[in-house]
Amino acid sequence: MKIRDLPLDGRPRERLAKYCAEALSNGELLASLSEQK
Numbered sequence: 001m002k003i004r005d006l007p008l009d010g011r012p013r014e015r016l017a018k019y020c021a022e023a024l025s026n027g028e029l030l031a032s033l034s035e036q037k
Contacts, residue, residue, distance in 0.1 A: 003035055
C-alpha cells in the first residue's frame with residue numbers, strides 16, 4: 001500500500017504532527033521523512 005492511498009489521518013506525516021514521534025513506529029517515522037509533497 002502506498003502512503004498516498006492511506007486516508008489523510010492515517011498518513012505518517014499527519015500522525016507525527018498530531019501525536020508526536022513517540023506514538024509512531026520506526027517504519028512510520030522513516031516513511032514520514034520520505035513522503036513527497
